[in-house]
Amino acid sequence: MRRVLYDLAGAEEDRRFSPYCWRTKLALVHKGLDFETVPWRFSDKEAIAFSGQGLVPVLVEGDRTVSDSWAIALELEERYPNTPSLFGGPEGRVMAHFVNAWTDRVLNPAVGRMMVLDIYGHLHEKDRAYFRATREARYGAPLEQLVADREARLPELRALFAPVRTALAQGPFLGGASPRYVDYIVFSVFQWARCISPFALLQAEDPVFAWRERMLDAHGGLARKAKGYPVA
Structure with missing residues (x-):
């Protein structure tokens, strides 16, 4: 099929x-x-x-x-119940649903505000007017203004990753010994940033940085092979 x-x-x-x-x-x-x-x-x-x-x-x-x-x-x-589970059971699905909502409502907007001008710069010309109009309406400011102080806002952004650090203290992945959908949800934000911007979100000593490296290498390095910027 x-x-x-x-x-x-x-x-x-x-x-x-x-x-x-x-x-x-x-x-x-x-x-x-x-x-x-x-x-x-x-x-x-x-x-x-x-x-x-x-x-x-x-x-x-x-x-x-x-x-x-x-x-x-x-x-x-x-x-596809006979293939590897995305959630690891009903409890894992409930947790993933929570993380999905948290990521969409907290992480995505915060990272998007940091990256919005980089995204604009990588868009096809036919998409730029739409993107600028919708994102400036969403964030309430011109794209250029949104990223003007992003270096100063980095500590605040990195503080948002605290729940991820706490979870990673229990194992190499949010899903346990191997990645599950809960990892894919959170990792998607970092992959989004890597694909579109050279701006470094993480410090090398951050446990989230090491986890992101493991996620980039997962599944034969699928995410690492995608076009993007070197992670730092």
Whole structure:
């Protein structure tokens, strides 16, 4: 069965930077499922109109279409029960749901504010007006102003990673001895930043830095092989 994932791309077709798409790609690889990606840009709304909405990821499996990274993860877990579990059981799914909400409401906005001008610089020309208008409305300031003091705000951002550090004190991955979907959720934020910006979010002595290195090497180095900037 042909499996197709619509995946956000920048001006360079192979620069794939959406954190939500990264969650889905890692989930598919975790499950051992083959797939191909279709590069998609913000202005390509018609290309995914069949999904009934206008955002990626969109996964098409035969005659089935699923959008939204969390919904896709649930679909994959239910549809492929004989492949490695994304959650490690019902309790793991509940925890992953909490981390998914925390990441989307806390980490993503904080990191996005740091990276917004770098993202703009990597977009296709046809996407730039849309991106600037929507992000300036979201954050309430021009893109240039949003990143002007990002060095000064780094300590505050790094403090947000405290729950991740606490969890990593119990093992090498948030999911335990090996990565699970909870790792993919949080890691997607750091992969988003790595793919789009040279700005260093982490210090080398941070346990989150070491975990990110392990995640970059997971699944044959899938994330590390993606186009991006050297991590520091």
